[in-house]
Amino acid sequence: MKIKIKDKLKFICICYIALIALTVVMNFSTYKEINGDSSFINYFGKMRAYNYRMAQLSSNIVLASDDKESLEALEVKIKEIDNMFEDLVNGNSKLDIKPIDNDSIKNNLNDVKIQWEKEFKPAYINILENGDKNSWKFIKDNVNKYVNSIDDVVVEYTLYSKGKISSAKNKSIFILGASIILSVIFGTLMIKVIMKPLIKIKDEFEVISKGEGDLRKEILYKYNDEIGELTKYFNGFIGKIREVVGTIFNSSRMLKESVASMQIINDELGRATETISVSMQNVSSGSVEQFNMIQHIMSQTEDVNSEITDVMEKIDILLIQLENSKNSSIEGKKILNKEIEELKDLVLNTKKLSNIVNELEKDSQDIQGILNIINQISSQTNLLALNASIEASRVGEHGRGFSVIAEEIRKLSDESKDSTEKIENIIKYRLGKIFNIGEYMNVILNQIITYQQDMSDVEMRFNEVTKQANEEYLEMKHIREINYNVKEEFKEINSSISKVAYIAEENSVNSQEIAASIEEQAASFEQVNNNMDSINQLSIDLNKIIGKFKI
Known part of the structure; x- marks a missing residue:
């Protein structure tokens, strides 16, 4: 079977390109997987701050019933919390937030959302409408616990994100090791198939260049590639020199x-x-x-x-x-x-x-x-x-x-x-x-x-x-x-x-x-x-x- 050196080099290059492409695809896949994680975590941090801020606004409203500024701010924050839960559950491409694909995290997030809709949101609305002190007392007693439940979701999502990064790192190490092994194999093949025949032809040219060569000798090469053709042309060249x-x-x-x-x-x-x-x-x-x-x-x-x-x-x-x-x-x-x-x-x-x-x-x-x-x-x-x-x-x-x-x-x-x-x-x-x-x-x-x-x-x-x-x-x-x-x-x-x-x-x-x-x-x-x-x-x-x- 006649395999040209350029075909061999093409095969080696294709293998290297495939490895590089595989690395790029894996890195890109990892990036896509972890892309938005930081936005997700930051969004939860913002939600925690909003809850503490809303608790403070509730205190201002109950203690000073005519605080219109706190009333307006609390009403805005309630709407923003609703929007945040909507973005976290369904995703928001503008904010680079993707829908959650982990069932455990999704369930915990739903629990936090249900607790908001059934307990905290009604309490805040009662405070807005009539300055209900019982609702204020409920918020003051349970806001830390609610924020801790949000922290639990953040911690769980952080561990999930680290797991994705660790998996991508292991894949990259595997591809790097495979690349090194293939490089050694390909280098050995290049030395055996390309370099040794070229060195032999170089030695024969060196003998002829000194002017004392035997023009009756020919180089034998068993492969039918470019070096084989070069050997054939070299033997023909020696024959022509002999005639000349x-x-x-x-x-x-x-x-x-x-x-x-x-x-x-x-x-x-x-x-x-x-x-x-x-x-x-x-x-x-x-x-x-x-x-x-x-x-x-x-x-x-x-x-x-x-x-x-x-x-x-x-x-x-x-x-x-x-x-x-x-x-x-x-x-x-x-x-x-x-x-x-x-x-x-x-x-x-x-x-x-x-x-x-x-x-x-x-x-x-x-x-x-x-x-x-x-x-x-x-x-x-x-x-x-x-x-x-x-x-x-x-x-x-x-x-x-x-x-x-x-x-x-x-x-x-x-x-x-x-x-x-x-x-x-x-x-x-x-x-x-x-x-x-x-x-x-x-x-x-x-x-x-x-x-x-x-x-x-x-x-x-x-x-x-x-x-x-x-x-x-x-x-x-x-x-x-x-x-x-x-x-x-x-x-x-x-x-x-x-x-x-x-x-x-x-x-x-x-x-x-x-x-x-x-x-x-x-x-x-x-x-x-x-x-x-x-x-x-x-x-x-x-x-x-x-x-x-x-x-």
């Missing part, structure tokens, strides 16, 4: 004969190499000169490229300035158009004002004519008043009233004349001023018209300047594009020259390397001649070494 040693022995003999022929050929190659070396040195010097010329051309192209870059930077600055000038001319044209429009409005308003002044002058002349008529009327009235006075004086006493009226009319006529003369003087003065204003308005109007014509000329010139600035800006952009294209072409030229320079440099370096290689090769040929002698000697030594093996 035989081949080397024959080859070393032929090598000695070939070395003599190679030394003759090597001498001829050395002479040819010297000729090639001289030619390559000439090629290398020409490559160096070519590389220097290309480097000079690259330097010049880089200078031209740098100058083109400077020109483009200046063109960019000039383009910005032209752009600003163009924008300024556009803004100036807008302002000029605005001024022209405002000037047109000014001319129109000035003409209107001139027309108004002319109308005022005409109205003043009309007023002058009216005043002349008033003066004539006044003179006629004065003359009529004078005639009326003369006629009234002729009449005598009867014409005195008429004479007074005539005198008043004459005075009124004189006042009208005086007023008319004053108005006439004022009109003449204003008329002169209006005439002067009209002349000034004509002069201003003529100047504005002239300024309007000048502004039209300025607008025309401004349009020409703006047009010229646009043309210059477009031309400068075109020049910049040309410079950019020239710069890109120079970049391509420079890149091409760089490639040529790189190739020239590579050629120079390669030529120098080839020349150096040829010189090294010449030296190598000389070294080969020396090595041929060494190889010949090594062939003799190899035959001596191979002679030590038994094939």
Whole structure:
């Protein structure tokens, strides 16, 4: 039956894993069994404290009937004791309390519960309801005994829990002992089945490594596992070495004969190499000169490229300035158009004002004519008043009233004349001023018209300047594009020259390397001649070494 070593190791590992799993399962089972025991015992301790506390609260209630705080606390404790019995009997997963699985403990717990429900709970309720002193006396006399019965349950459960822990400890000791025994057995099997054959193979390799082994020997191994396969491969390896040693022995003999022929050929190659070396040195010097010329051309192209870059930077600055000038001319044209429009409005308003002044002058002349008529009327009235006075004086006493009226009319006529003369003087003065204003308005109007014509000329010139600035800006952009294209072409030229320079440099370096290689090769040929002698000697030594093996 063929059982592999890995299968044996797997079996051992599985056994160990089974032992470990068994230990873990047992420990986990023990943990599950004792898990909650501490909570159970602590819960009973809490119940004992509650009973003493309830007895104290009962005393407070009986001795001080109006102690509401004690009444409320006692009522709460009674409910909590009921809940505790419910949790202890049926279990409570939240509090990690499991139902009791021991019949004796369960019966004792039921006895404690029955005693609570039939004796202590009714007594506490009587105290709550009417402060019954007999119930208080019963509690005071029996509370210690009741707490002792709770302690008995706790002691019994503690012993039960210790028994579970002791059982788990014994199981763990048994598994540990079994593990140690199995470990010894498995270790002995590994030494017998794995280590001894490996040591034997190691000893055979050690003999062969010293160069004096018997290549006719083979290792015998009866098991058909990995070591058996290794033994088979080892025996095959020894057979191959035996064949190789035989081949080397024959080859070393032929090598000695070939070395003599190679030394003759090597001498001829050395002479040819010297000729090639001289030619390559000439090629290398020409490559160096070519590389220097290309480097000079690259330097010049880089200078031209740098100058083109400077020109483009200046063109960019000039383009910005032209752009600003163009924008300024556009803004100036807008302002000029605005001024022209405002000037047109000014001319129109000035003409209107001139027309108004002319109308005022005409109205003043009309007023002058009216005043002349008033003066004539006044003179006629004065003359009529004078005639009326003369006629009234002729009449005598009867014409005195008429004479007074005539005198008043004459005075009124004189006042009208005086007023008319004053108005006439004022009109003449204003008329002169209006005439002067009209002349000034004509002069201003003529100047504005002239300024309007000048502004039209300025607008025309401004349009020409703006047009010229646009043309210059477009031309400068075109020049910049040309410079950019020239710069890109120079970049391509420079890149091409760089490639040529790189190739020239590579050629120079390669030529120098080839020349150096040829010189090294010449030296190598000389070294080969020396090595041929060494190889010949090594062939003799190899035959001596191979002679030590038994094939």
